[in-house]
Amino acid sequence: MPELPEMETYREFLNHNIRHKPITDVVINREKSINTGVQTFIDYVKGSNITFVKRRAKHLIFELSSGKFLLLHLMLGGLMFLGTSKNSPDRTKQIILSFGELQLNFIGLRLGYLHLLSKSELDEKLSEIGPEPFELQREEFLQRLERKKGALKPLLVEQSFIAGIGNCYSDEICFEAKIHPFRKANELSDGERNNLFDSIRPVLARAVQFGGYMDFPMYEGDKKTGSYNENTYVYEREGEKCPRCGGTIERVDHSSHKSFYCPNCQK
Ligand SMILES: [Zn+2]
Structure with a gap:
């Protein structure tokens, strides 16, 4: 999606x-x-x-x-x-x-x-939708995160928590932050919470630069749309090498969420 x-x-x-x-x-x-x-x-x-x-x-x-x-x-x-x-x-x-x-x-x-x-x-x-990632301030993010008890992955894709993130970018953000996607939100250290916040915008901005991952062209001759597909860190890269540490990317299924991560560098 x-x-x-x-x-x-x-x-x-x-x-x-x-x-x-x-x-x-x-x-x-x-x-x-x-x-x-x-x-x-x-x-x-x-x-x-x-x-x-x-x-x-x-x-x-x-x-x-x-x-x-x-x-x-x-x-x-x-x-x-x-x-x-x-x-x-x-x-x-x-x-x-x-x-x-x-x-x-x-x-x-x-x-x-x-x-x-x-x-x-x-x-x-649109009234139930949470803040936009590019407008959300650090303090508000940290406060919102503190109140949550569940795992990061389902939290990041919850539109009332933060807007616009789904299955792909939640994995990419956790990778960038070096945090396992099924860690509990309220068990993260201060450093990890800040790393998480600091990872959201760069991951999304980089994906925008690559034209997202939607594989279908938007117009005749469109070469840009979807080039994020070749530039994902971990998403749908099960069995491949981690671009950061060389470890092997794994897939984990947790209730209705699948998630891709590197068990070697995401703790
Ligand atoms: Zn790794």
């Missing part, structure tokens, strides 16, 4: 390419992917512009010139492709927003959605 770096990659790209362009057509092929009737959705969206694309946690928010908002969550398997009818991938598109020739295709939206919301509905929907 796309996490903060993947959604940031989309956000930047879309802000450059579709902002202020009028939405000339809207096609809804899967009614379950939206939250209104098809005609209502089209009436509100067609003819307006996207004034801004923002990100909150793993969501993208398209701000429309009509005053409404589109809230996107790709969930597992969802992706976007910006192209024309000629070069877009041969996949079922649940939703297509057209900007003249240009089409923004939403693909693989099975659990994912694109919801049409008012400002207050949007605020309500």
